[in-house]
Amino acid sequence: MGNFTSTEKAEGKEVNAQQELDEDYLFVAAIDLGTTYSGYSFSSRDDHKSNPNSHHLRQWRDPSNNHVSNKTSTCILFDPKGEFNSFGFEAEKKFYHLAEDNKHEDWYFFKSFKMQLYKKNLDDLRDFQLTAQNGKTMYGLNVFSQSIRYLKDAFLRHFEEAGFKCEKQDIRWVLTVPAIWPEEAISFMRKAAEKAGIIEQQMKICLEPEAATIFTYESESKKHLFHPGRKFIVVDAGGGTVDVTSYEVLKGKGLKELFPPSGGDWGGNRVNEEFLSLLGDLFGTDALKEFRQSNSSEYHELEKSIEISKGMLKDDDDDTDFTLKIPGALWNMDRHRSKNNNKSNEITREGETYRIEQRTDKIRFSTKLAKACFKQPIYCILQHLRSLLNCSTGKGIELIIMAGGFSNSMILLDAVKKAFPDVQVVTPHFQEGEAAWSVLRGAVYFGHGSNLIEYRRCKKTYGFEVTLPYDVKKHGERQPVKVNGENRCYKVFKKIIEKNEPLKENETRTETVGIEPDWDGNLQFYASDKKNPVFTDEESSWMFGKIHVDKPFPKKSGLEIKIFFGMSEIEFEVTNPDNGIKVKKRLLFDI
Numbered sequence: 001m002g003n004f005t006s007t008e009k010a011e012g013k014e015v016n017a018q019q020e021l022d023e024d025y026l027f028v029a030a031i032d033l034g035t036t037y038s039g040y041s042f043s044s045r046d047d048h049k050s051n052p053n054s055h056h057l058r059q060w061r062d063p064s065n066n067h068v069s070n071k072t073s074t075c076i077l078f079d080p081k082g083e084f085n086s087f088g089f090e091a092e093k094k095f096y097h098l099a100e101d102n103k104h105e106d107w108y109f110f111k112s113f114k115m116q117l118y119k120k121n122l123d124d125l126r127d128f129q130l131t132a133q134n135g136k137t138m139y140g141l142n143v144f145s146q147s148i149r150y151l152k153d154a155f156l157r158h159f160e161e162a163g164f165k166c167e168k169q170d171i172r173w174v175l176t177v178p179a180i181w182p183e184e185a186i187s188f189m190r191k192a193a194e195k196a197g198i199i200e201q202q203m204k205i206c207l208e209p210e211a212a213t214i215f216t217y218e219s220e221s222k223k224h225l226f227h228p229g230r231k232f233i234v235v236d237a238g239g240g241t242v243d244v245t246s247y248e249v250l251k252g253k254g255l256k257e258l259f260p261p262s263g264g265d266w267g268g269n270r271v272n273e274e275f276l277s278l279l280g281d282l283f284g285t286d287a288l289k290e291f292r293q294s295n296s297s298e299y300h301e302l303e304k305s306i307e308i309s310k311g312m313l314k315d316d317d318d319d320t321d322f323t324l325k326i327p328g329a330l331w332n333m334d335r336h337r338s339k340n341n342n343k344s345n346e347i348t349r350e351g352e353t354y355r356i357e358q359r360t361d362k363i364r365f366s367t368k369l370a371k372a373c374f375k376q377p378i379y380c381i382l383q384h385l386r387s388l389l390n391c392s393t394g395k396g397i398e399l400i401i402m403a404g405g406f407s408n409s410m411i412l413l414d415a416v417k418k419a420f421p422d423v424q425v426v427t428p429h430f431q432e433g434e435a436a437w438s439v440l441r442g443a444v445y446f447g448h449g450s451n452l453i454e455y456r457r458c459k460k461t462y463g464f465e466v467t468l469p470y471d472v473k474k475h476g477e478r479q480p481v482k483v484n485g486e487n488r489c490y491k492v493f494k495k496i497i498e499k500n501e502p503l504k505e506n507e508t509r510t511e512t513v514g515i516e517p518d519w520d521g522n523l524q525f526y527a528s529d530k531k532n533p534v535f536t537d538e539e540s541s542w543m544f545g546k547i548h549v550d551k552p553f554p555k556k557s558g559l560e561i562k563i564f565f566g567m568s569e570i571e572f573e574v575t576n577p578d579n580g581i582k583v584k585k586r587l588l589f590d591i
Contacts, residue, residue, distance in 0.1 A: 028447030036239030179261030215442030
């Protein structure tokens with residue numbers, strides 16, 4: 001194990017974080033692989049200069065209801081040999097057609113699989129597998145890479161059909177990811193994109209709430225909202241997760257992050273689950289499960305009906321009824337069950353009883369009951385926002401920007417407005433439903449260079465392992481080791497940057513370390529969830545990479561180590577001052 005003695009710390013310096021990114025581009029294409037829906041947007045460099053809002057969005061038609069949207073569903077289908085077949089609405093149509101003929105059992109169908117990356121650690125990702133609806137498994141990297149490949153190829157076809165022409169190397173790609181994901185998951189997405197044929201020199205990673213922030217900030221109709229000193233929160237509420245970021249406007253145009261990104265799995269899909277739970281109470285949980293297994297196509301129609309119907313709810317509709325279309329196969333199963341059971345048309349929630357009416361192929365119940373399905377995820381969102389607004393750093397926040405598909409819900413918007421009457425709540429829209437597309441549009445801005453974030457908060461504490469003279473006050477819980485007559489302490493965590501510390505965009509930190517006589521040339525780097533870890537073998541600490549330095553080692557001054565912190569990467573440059581030899585390595589939280 002390598003041993004080091006930390007001797008001094010130098011001033012941080014600025015470098016070009018994207019120095020290896022190909023700057024000679026003509027177009028920007030942004031891909032948003034979402035939990036529930038996915039899509040892409042693009043614009044040319046020249047068009048962006050003359051009209052920054054001239055983004056091209058693909059129009060997708062859902063054959064199940066004939067609705068047209070700027071995103072398609074996040075579903076992917078592989079044939080029995082594990083070969084890619086289709087993605088999005090096409091995959092849904094193909095799979096459920098197979099299911100109707102009972103020919104789907106050998107196929108691999110994955111839906112809303114992005115959430116399975118949530119809270120995954122490095123060890124999980126190395127052998128990460130996804131489970132298809134029939135229980136069969138496939139390596140997650142293959143599922144994600146084929147999904148990104150489909151969106152990439154769909155863009156290229158759309159691009160050519162629209163009359164645009166350029167070489168593939170003239171396109172800069174932007175891939176959006178949730179801000180609350182760990183660096184390992186972001187690196188996983190980067191690798192999936194590379195496997196899909198997007199080379200590193202043409203790719204940028206953009207955090208989803210940052211994209212929404214950029215889109216809102218750059219919108220002419222919203223420029224009055226931002227002035228130096230103003231503090232605001234961005235809530236990117238999607239189908240799976242809710243990402244929350246917060247910023248202060250600096251002099252000029254830049255932004256400083258107030259808190260590290262935070263949030264949870266409180267997205268719109270939680271509302272869908274509550275509706276299905278409600279139907280389970282009405283028809284019976286076992287009956288609903290049987291219906292899903294034996295009528296997967298109609299169960300899918302039921303899910304679509306819930307998705308569409310929940311978006312029509314408004315907060316002031318308590319006196320009106322809510323109608324939900326129910327598939328015929330479920331009605332038939334229910335009629336058969338009702339002959340042998342005393343079926344109730346009433347549902348009790350939190351001590352209140354609600355009447356359910358059956359109308360042909362629909363059920364009708366009070367909007368108040370439908371709104372109850374929003375209660376749990378909205379409660380989590382509001383509690384989290386309160387915790388941010390009530391802490392010392394959150395004092396003075398006077399604006400909340402609601403982005404993401406779930407933010408199109410008037411139930412959610414009205415709940416946020418009522419909970420925080422002294423805070424202005426806005427959505428980044430040009431037209432109705434724009435909150436859902438703000439991430440894609442903002443990602444295109446980001447690709448053209450509109451990176452507003454000057455300071456980010458560090459997600460973890462980073463450092464490397466050293467050996468130090470034994471200090472009973474700092475190392476008292478460890479037994480010292482006698483080395484050449486001196487008490488030494490091994491496996492000490494030498495901190496480079498602390499969790500929650502502001503980190504300037506493109507900043508490096510420089511350390512100089514002395515070399516122990518028995519050093520093996522391996523410099524080991526560690527991360528920790530604690531602000532002040534003492535040892536590298538603590539439960540909260542783990543090694544995420546190392547760099548090897550060949551002999552001869554420096555004799556006096558030690559090694560100079562420069563560390564660049566990227567969004568999903570850390571780059572090291574180790575210099576031997578005796579001979580000027582440099583060793584450079586980029587770690588992508590390798591899976």
